[in-house]
Amino acid sequence: xxxxxxxxxxxxxxxxxxxxxxxxxASVTISRIRTGGMTALKTxxxxxxxxxxxxxxxxxxxxxxxxxxxxxxxxxxxxxxYEDDFDPSELFPPVEDEDEEAGDSYMNRYESYQKDTGLADxxxxxxxxxxxxxxxxxxxxxxxxxxxxxxxxxEKITRLIEYAGENSLPLxxxxxxGGARMQEGSLSLMQMAKISAALYDYQSNKKLFYIPILTSPxxxxxxxxxxxxxxxxxxxxxxxxxxxxxxxIEETLKIKVPDGVQQAExxxxxxxIDLIVPRPLMKDVLTELLQFHGFQP
Numbered sequence: 001x002x003x004x005x006x007x008x009x010x011x012x013x014x015x016x017x018x019x020x021x022x023x024x025x026a027s028v029t030i031s032r033i034r035t036g037g038m039t040a041l042k043t044x045x046x047x048x049x050x051x052x053x054x055x056x057x058x059x060x061x062x063x064x065x066x067x068x069x070x071x072x073x074x075x076x077x078x079x080x081x082y083e084d085d086f087d088p089s090e091l092f093p094p095v096e097d098e099d100e101e102a103g104d105s106y107m108n109r110y111e112s113y114q115k116d117t118g119l120a121d122x123x124x125x126x127x128x129x130x131x132x133x134x135x136x137x138x139x140x141x142x143x144x145x146x147x148x149x150x151x152x153x154x155e156k157i158t159r160l161i162e163y164a165g166e167n168s169l170p171l172x173x174x175x176x177x178g179g180a181r182m183q184e185g186s187l188s189l190m191q192m193a194k195i196s197a198a199l200y201d202y203q204s205n206k207k208l209f210y211i212p213i214l215t216s217p218x219x220x221x222x223x224x225x226x227x228x229x230x231x232x233x234x235x236x237x238x239x240x241x242x243x244x245x246x247x248x249i250e251e252t253l254k255i256k257v258p259d260g261v262q263q264a265e266x267x268x269x270x271x272x273i274d275l276i277v278p279r280p281l282m283k284d285v286l287t288e289l290l291q292f293h294g295f296q297p
Contacts (some may be wrong), residue, residue, distance in 0.1 A: 154191025179220015
């Protein structure tokens with residue numbers, strides 16, 4: 001029966017021979033779930049069978065399932081296969097093809113940006129010295145897919161924050177982003193919470209100093225997370241800083257958004273940013289702030 005085969009799929013003490021005997025009579029429904037780059041097979045009672053891929057390795061190309069085959073974990077054997085006589089194309093007619101095309105398109109674009117920019121992704125992280133003061137630094141690059149924040153960007157920034165905390169370094173992040181990378185689905189949105197949690201530990205528990213520098217544009221999920229969590233928030237003159245764009249707000253709320261309300265100068269007047277500093281003066285201003293907060297060469 002269906003319940004019998006599902007019983008075989010549960011992790012723990014399993015009779016492998018019993019599972020084999022009911023192979024011919026069992027009816028299994030396989031559903032496929034995707035979260036960004038992760039793919040999994042599930043049974044009807046939501047028992048997770050296997051994960052394919054990892055978001056730490058960059059974009060994952062969607063995997064085609066050509067026939068209904070599920071691998072069930074057993075105690076004696078790593079996997080025991082069960083097959084049914086139905087065509088999976090009836091379950092997912094055009095969706096599978098569209099997903100594969102979208103995945104291929106994203107992979108091609110991703111590799112193209114890597115080739116054109118020479119970057120692995122939209123952020124570079126490292127350590128260095130600012131007028132002799134050791135710092136941890138992240139710089140986002142808008143040329144790489146609009147500086148969008150995917151799982152790679154989120155992981156690199158999170159690890160930098162953790163490294164800065166372990167080594168008592170001040171942290172500077174130069175923001176330039178169109179927001180979360182929607183091609184990676186909810187994994188890209190998860191980076192907002194992950195980075196914010198790392199910053200909470202860095203600032204509240206370790207009592208260290210974080211400065212975000214907002215360049216143009218800084219928008220979307222970056223604005224809604226680490227760009228606005230600094231101890232002192234600095235912007236360049238005239239920088240475009242927003243969560244949603246002007247056109248999106250107007251079309252959604254049916255209101256007229258005044259000109260200039262998403263620029264650095266307006267946000268400074270409203271107290272959302274602390275300083276507006278031209279780029280030629282940035283190094284000296286940062287040095288003074290770091291020294292004022294106790295960081296010396």
